[in-house]
Amino acid sequence: MISNEHVSKVYKMGEVDLRVIKDLNLQVSHGEFVAIVGPSGSGKSTVLNLLGCLDKPTEGKILIDETDVTQLDTTALANFRGENIGFIFQSFNLIPVLSVYENIEYPLIMIQNLPEQERHKRIMELLKDVDMLDQKDKFPDQLSGGQRQRVAIARALVTKPKIVFADEPTANLDTKTSNQIITLMRNIQQEFNTTFIFATHDEKIVRVVDRIITLVDGVVTDDKRIAS
């Protein structure tokens, strides 16, 4: 469902062109649990940004469910992200002025404009799934790192996205919490058949994914499927 052909990304650094992604050709199917790994500066986050429609490639095209997202303007791209894509960030990026419930509700109101009854049903189900039901009225600064990431996962899933991109989702968490979060994401992927694409260094994630794509200096050097 995600396919890209000859994707390159060049950043201008003054007079110098820095080619961070070189001729990327990837296909990711529905429901895959994929990790993009590689050393720092290998281009993992850039690939995530490109596939997540946050950035546009300098060359090549990216198709998501047959939509060429490279042809969409800023507003159309924002709408496309709102309908199809969820994000989980390393530092959670919750909105500090909103409660747990409201943070999860935000994309449903501001982006998908869902009626209140349906919003409430979806949020309560997700809060139960991420085990945060009793914390729903708290604000982000009243939560631990693990709890915040659970909320961020619920927020990413509440729009029922086809793909969730997670950039180092466990980097700010301790081992025990990381394991809980990874298990949570794995369960959700299996339950809803949601595609998860991680950019990570974390061995704990690498151990549970179905596929590991290794990136070195912007080039895919290995693409390995793990038999479950």
Next chain:
Amino acid sequence: MKNIIKMSLRNLLRSGRRTALTASLITIGVVFVLVYAALSGSFKAYMVGQITDSMLGHVQIHKKGYVASIDSLPLDKNLNQKQIEKITEFLDDNPYIESYTFRLKLGAMFSNYIASTSVRLNGINPKKETQTLPLFASRIDGSDPSSLKEGSIIVPELLAKGMNIKKDDTIVLVATNQKGSVNGLNFKVAGTSETVSGPGGRDGYIHINDVKKLLRIKQVEVSEVVVRLKDVDQLYKAMQLLKPLTLLKNEKDKPLFEIHTWEKLSPFYNIVKMLDIMDISIKIILISIVLISILNVMVMSVYERIKEIGTIAAMGTTPSTISKLFLTEGLMLGIFGTILGAMLSYVIVFVINTIGITFSFGRQDNLTLNPVLNFNEVLVVSIIVIIISLIASISPARKASKLNPVDALRQN
């Protein structure tokens, strides 16, 4: 929209101290403008009332050229009976006019048998004069000018003091008529008068019939017609109806009459204009305060929340929604500041009216300023502040909406 307002409100409350400081700056600005407008409006209304109701009237009509040579009080520029009848015709038909009176003015020599000096004499019809100028009596000490009898004079205070003249003293007035014939008559002092701006001036008042005797004229003659309107705000409508008078020509095909509003005749009108300019200047200062404070706070807000903007953009919030979030924040700051400012202004004006700010003016003591907060003024100032708040938020909102999500998410 409800959710945008909710988000904006919470963002404002997030930086509570900064929001309070900015809103209070706007509040102070609004209070300053509204209280100043109320006070200056009260002062203007009082002064204009004094000038028009005790001396000038709202409109004056003269023979063409009289005002230009008013210092010499020329007798050859008086209106004759036919001309007076024409003017009366227009005045009686004008629905905006409450009353009018005629004055016959001349320059004369004034003597108390010991010393002599020049005086400007106003021959008045006492009843009509006090009817047309309701505050005229407040300028007179020692007698009621509405019952000024023939043979009596109200002496300018300046001369009375300088020449040690008291009530019931006898003085002599000597005047030269148009034919060069000199005549003198005795008058009994009925009281003293001060000018609107205090005890200066050399205007004395005698009965109009005494002027005729002094000048030895038999025919009807008038130097000026003083007109009082029912409502001074209808001045320009009243003037429109009087305009045909200015188009009337004499046998030499020159305009016959000239009509002046109090604004043209009184130097105080320039002060009124200055007060109006100050009013505008203060509004410009207010606009600057609002513009700078909101621009500053919104720019800070965008810089502080770059990562948050990146997050909501990544989730799929469109640039226009992001822009609306920041515009709403700026707008709400402006609205809070304005509402608080307007409320506080009403309280301050109420307190001023309760305490009562008094001042003395000429012969009148304990005059109280009665500031009134005009609702239209409040509305205009509020609309200005709210529009400026919105304008000040445009640039930061635009910056926020144009942020590249990838760059924004990279910020710490």
